[in-house]
Amino acid sequence: MKLTVKSDSLVVKSPQEIILARQKVREYARSLGFNLVDQTKLITATSELARNMVEYGGGGIVVIEHIDDQGQKGLRVTFEDQGPGIADLEMAMLDGFTTGNGLGHGLPGAKRLVNEFEIDSKIGLGTRVSIVRWA
Amino acid sequence: MAKVNTIRLMAEKKDELLQQWIELHLASLSLRKDIIGNENLYRQSRDFIDAFVQAAEGADFEDINRVEWTTVRKILAEISTNRSRQGYSPSETASYVFTLKEAIIRLLQKEYGVQPDVLIQETLTISKILDKLGLLTFETYSKAREEVIYRQQQEMLELSTPVIQLWDGILALPLIGTLDSGRTQVVMENLLRGILSTNSDVAILDISGVPTVDTLVAQHIIKTVSAARLMGAECIISGIRPEIAQTIVQLGVDLSMVKTRATLAGALKLALDMRKLTIVQIGKA
Numbered sequence: 218m219k220l221t222v223k224s225d226s227l228v229v230k231s232p233q234e235i236i237l238a239r240q241k242v243r244e245y246a247r248s249l250g251f252n253l254v255d256q257t258k259l260i261t262a263t264s265e266l267a268r269n270m271v272e273y274g275g276g277g278i279v280v281i282e283h284i285d286d287q288g289q290k291g292l293r294v295t296f297e298d299q300g301p302g303i304a305d306l307e308m309a310m311l312d313g314f315t316t317g318n319g320l321g322h323g324l325p326g327a328k329r330l331v332n333e334f335e336i337d338s339k340i341g342l343g344t345r346v347s348i349v350r351w352a
Numbered sequence: 353m354a355k356v357n358t359i360r361l362m363a364e365k366k367d368e369l370l371q372q373w374i375e376l377h378l379a380s381l382s383l384r385k386d387i388i389g390n391e392n393l394y395r396q397s398r399d400f401i402d403a404f405v406q407a408a409e410g411a412d413f414e415d416i417n418r419v420e421w422t423t424v425r426k427i428l429a430e431i432s433t434n435r436s437r438q439g440y441s442p443s444e445t446a447s448y449v450f451t452l453k454e455a456i457i458r459l460l461q462k463e464y465g466v467q468p469d470v471l472i473q474e475t476l477t478i479s480k481i482l483d484k485l486g487l488l489t490f491e492t493y494s495k496a497r498e499e500v501i502y503r504q505q506q507e508m509l510e511l512s513t514p515v516i517q518l519w520d521g522i523l524a525l526p527l528i529g530t531l532d533s534g535r536t537q538v539v540m541e542n543l544l545r546g547i548l549s550t551n552s553d554v555a556i557l558d559i560s561g562v563p564t565v566d567t568l569v570a571q572h573i574i575k576t577v578s579a580a581r582l583m584g585a586e587c588i589i590s591g592i593r594p595e596i597a598q599t600i601v602q603l604g605v606d607l608s609m610v611k612t613r614a615t616l617a618g619a620l621k622l623a624l625d626m627r628k629l630t631i632v633q634i635g636k637a
């Protein structure tokens with residue numbers, strides 16, 4: 218049973234707001250006592266997913282949560298947009314696949330940087346990605 | 353003619369009005385009296401009243417954009433712009449015009465206290481025009497602020513991307529802050545220009561001060577390295593911290609075609625090797 222201890226949400230529509238989201242995640246990660254490597258991984262994953270949201274989903278909302286699972290502390294970051302959605306999720310999760318100009322490591326890379334990764338996308342409705350890293 | 357009364361009064365009792373206005377204005381300024389010399393304020397305000405009276409005699413009160421008000425607008429714009437740069441608050445700046453309004457109304461009250469009809473009519477007319485001028489100071493003030501912010505942004509962009517010549521043929525670019533597309537463009541331009549002007553063939557990009565290295569930053573680095581290579585220069589990326597190294601590997605970004613080092617010192621050593629140079633100790637330290 219995962220309980221939310223504390224949470225914050227931010228609207229992210231521009232590259233500047235991606236930086237703000239990163240800073241917020243850093244603040245949470247520090248206060249939860251994440252080591253530098255874990256902090257960096259989580260922040261980098263946030264950067265990738267927030268940028269995907271801005272670039273392909275027209276921006277959306279980032280929710281940052283300090284969660285607790287029977288004493289185990291963790292950080293969950295959820296990215297939700299109301300963009301066009303991802304046509305082929307399996308392809309999108311492959312390294313090197315991109316519909317834009319990027320390197321194509323954003324989604325699969327972010328997945329490798331965290332402990333839990335969930336993605337849900339509906340054509341025409343939007344995309345929701347949720348990541349968890351345990352402290 | 354309602355407006356003529358006030359204007360005539362302003363011209364006749366100029367010194368009294370000026371005195372009253374400056375007193376009111378200084379009182380509204382709280383801690384800022386030191387910044388503008390009182391003498392300067394006195395001169396500015398007298399010029400303003402003169403220009404105002406002159407404009408009001410020939411002009412329409414409805415539209416401050418008319419040519420007759422040019423001098424008044426110019427003086428106000430100058431005051432607002434200066435105050436914005438000197439760090440006055442918006443309300444301190446706007447109070448300049450609003451305290452004049454108060455001073456004029458007090459003058460009118462003294463003169464027409466027994467004729468309420470005239471007093472009200474005059475007050476309404478003069479308030480209307482002074483309110484418009486007050487809004488103008490506000491607009492000019494924020495415009496000047498925006499210019500300051502824009503200039504600082506441009507300065508930061510320049511400041512944050514210096515190109516340093518470390519040795520004959522070796523350049524270094526210490527990158528600090530977020531490496532977004534705009535910054536990368538500036539870095540690349542500075543780097544390529546530096547390579548050309550110093551005839552260098554090795555460039556060290558130090559990313560110690562870049563807080564997050566994600567796929568976009570990696571892509572920007574790869575592009576910059578490729579561009580430098582086209583000009584015959586080899587790039588070394590330094591300042592790869594342990595946590596960044598682990599993250600880049602897990603992300604799946606391949607930086608194997610780029611020469612990298614953990615520290616700037618390591619990169620300099622590699623650069624010297626590439627130029628067939630060495631540092632020799634010539635005695636006991």
